[in-house]
Amino acid sequence: MQTLQQIVNGLMLGAILSFVAVAFTLTIGMLNFLNFTIPALFMVAGMTLWALASSGGHMFGFGMHWLPAALLGITVAVAGSLVVERFTYRFMKAKYGDATEHALPLVSSLGFVIVFEHLVITLWGTEPQRVTLPFAETDLRVAGLVVGVPQLVSLALAFVLVALLSALLSRTRLGRALRAIAENPDAATLMGIEVNRIVPVVFLITGALSAIAGILYAASYRTVSPFVGDAVAADAIAGMVLGGLGNVWGAIVGGLFVGMVKVLAISWFGAEIEKIPVWGLLLAILVFRPTGLFGHSKIGKGKF
């Protein structure tokens, strides 16, 4: 029973990780760009939600209703994501022809991580903050298992959003354009696809996905801090690699699996050991099966 409960908890954490893993995998699959700002946007959304929804005398402490606060958090994160697109991918593409020839976008995105993190610290300090949402305390009891409502919502939402995303990629005109860019940006331009108008869509989607994950995390664990993105980044990247870079459904499975491994490792061996199974697994997969469990082999073969 104990183990079963831990598996449920792991799946719930995994649902949030899958969102971030999907965001990672989408930018790397479409643009061959490991965008490290994704977990920072996750954190920005969560912190914005907390700041707007509570009224503790801090900056922007308006004590708003949680729903507009959450929507504003997502908006801020998406805006941040578009700024990142403007100064990393698009700039390099315009100046050097190929944005992934050098490691430049990756390095710039790490610069942006520092900017976002310290912007939040400057505004609201380094302390972890409590997030109180009206439905956060409600639990369902199913056959003796405790299931948090926010976590259940994240799990359901993860599947719905990824189903929509994968329909978008395979069925629509926009999806076809995106897949063409993933295949070869230059050829896509020659075929009349406006790369500069399509690429921001990727950043819009990934920004929104990571922001929603940030909101769900804040709702499920009732706490946010400027450093919440660091831990999530590590686990989500592990999930992405597990599922295969560029594979959206793989990222979901990978995220859920990593969430479960993490929770079970903590409950069996204690909190100190949690890094070893996740990272050991990641390193083993990178070395022995670098395409992940269900990945393509063409991605991530740039110079760096």
Place this chain on the structure above:
Amino acid sequence: MSGYVSGILAQLAINIVIAYSVFLPAAAGLLNLGAAGFVLIGGYVAGALTLKAGVPLFVAIPLAGLAAGLVAFLVSFPILRTRGVYMVLATFAFAEIVGGVLINIPALGGAAGLSVTAYAGLPVVFSVTVLVVAFVSWLLATRFGLAMRAVHDDENVALLFGVNLRLTQVFAFTIGGALGGIGGALLVHQFNFIDVQTTGVMFSIFVLLYVLMGGTQTAWGPVAGALFFTLAPEGLRRAADLAPALKFLESSRYIVFGVAVVLVMMWRPEGLVTRTLVDRIRRA
């Protein structure tokens, strides 16, 4: 010299040594996001040697370099199997595993960290740093340095000209790891303390960023990067102290660093100090 100034100078010197640990692989075309791993190995090995075995500092520091170099040599084979983004992730994973293992060794203090009594003052730290800078400058002037440059610029052409690709990359990675270990040994004895948190996720990121910002074409790049990374925040803090109107600089100094990284990548993608810049200064 006040304690404040000597503290900053020591930090600067250590940052320069650690910068070279990332610089050498980068100069051979390998992005290493695992600086923290080698710094931790070197720091813990040197700390344990001086604390538990009473080994003198001038023996412990090279031994720490040797230990980290050995680990780097061993992990370089699996890690060099990976390419591109996968290598960035593999080195990052390696650093996390080192941290995860060290925190679970009670003899080394576990999560509470390791406190050592031996102290490496500014003279020690500085002389080691000068040696490291001289060593790397010499290394770049050798045939091996040329091979690294060739591999960095174009692997296939380097192979066609008979450069041993695997050997060059393994050695660049190994020597880099050893320098990281020496940096860690200096770090633990300068601050008399090390724990896994000393080198968290952001540590490796910062090191990689200031090395790439300084430039990977010449041996001066990492020095320039470390100078900027160490002194710019302090300068901004001083400015905030002197003028109340600049108070916001105090807390936002890392924002300035982040923006600077983005701008340098946009306008000087090969880093601040490039080969052409050094040539131009030499000729002038």
